[in-house]
Amino acid sequence: MNVRTLPPRPDAFDRNLLLRALAPADRQLLAPLVEDVTLTTGQVLFDPGQDVTHVTFPLDGTVTTLLVPLLDGRTIETATVGREGALGGVVSQGYLPAFNRAVVQLGGPALRMSAKQLQEVKQTSPAIRNVITRYADCLLAQVLQSVACNAAHPIDQRSARWLLTLQDRLGDDTLPVTQEMLADMLGVRRTYLCGVLRGLQAKGLIQIKRRQVTITDRAALEDAACECHARVREHFTEVLGAIYRDDGKLVAVKPDAAPAPSSALAVKAL
Structure with a gap:
């Protein structure tokens, strides 16, 4: 991956909504493990079959997309990830072969850490595990809704x-x-x-x-x-405690304010 890496800036955690939702003690667990990276538009973060070794948290203005490449050369979008989330080893435990392609649509700053280290931290911090598990559910919902949308609308x-x-x-x-x-x-x-x-x-x-x-x-x-956009937004609100402004901008996630996770959300595979 062609990225420029630096130690994280003091305000970096506030520029990703998942990380901003963490308490100071949980941020301190992650701080030594993350690094600032600068992503460029069009950059491929991983391709199908490659091991997913890192988790990337886009910051303000940075947007990535998960794509499924087809044999005829076309690519189909299945999820868009910005400052509200993360990608790479989020749904899986990391270090597994990727099924799809992750491409930077709008370049900019991001935080990156080892997928293995994130799994280790999740075992010691229930709050971090809760945030990532809830977001993984929302990301999967976005993928599934995109599949339905591409087929039906x-x-x-x-x-x-x-x-x-x-x-x-x-x-x-x-x-x-x-x-x-x-x-x-x-x-x-x-x-x-x-x-x-x-x-x-x-x-x-x-x-x-x-x-x-x-x-x-x-x-x-x-x-x-179509109804797909509204359904995904509703799921983010219900599961991740997402808060939207009147102009549509997703400004915060408050997982502690969302309902307690069901057994489906607690599945270890997430």
Whole structure:
């Protein structure tokens, strides 16, 4: 992995919502084990079949995507991970071969640590284990909902869902994405997607400019999207105690305020 590593800055834990939710004592357990990394747009964090050796926690403005590559060269997005979460050895115990590809969609800062060390810390800290277990459940829910969405919903609804998901993680109406990037995520040709985006723009939902898409009417875009975006948000709220602003930005997770985990959430495989 081509990254620049440094010791974590003092405010780094506050720039990832999972880490921010931890008590000071639990942060101190992780602090000696994590390092600052700078991720670049388009960087592949792992590919199918590679051992997942590290867990990455994106910080403000950094967004990664889990993709399933197909034999015909297309890739299909299954989950988007930003400052609300982590990827790499989160659902599994780490150091297992990856099934999918993890790509940096919007480069920026992140924290990284050994997947093995995270598993060891989880055994000593119930709070860290609880946060990671709950997030793993939410990540799996996002993957499963994406599978259903890709199979059942038309491209205009899927496009709206992806734009809303990205805005949730960035908290900004202007999304620094290209039409080519969005087409790759959705597994369609760029020329086809251009027509879809122009249709959303004609309805006053978005504005398209070079290398960016601006959401001009979020409420209407939510109405134009399928139910998948809302269902994933609801699950994040129920399981992880996610808190959203009126403009959609995910601003905090409070796992202690969420209901006690069921036996399904406590499965060791998570």
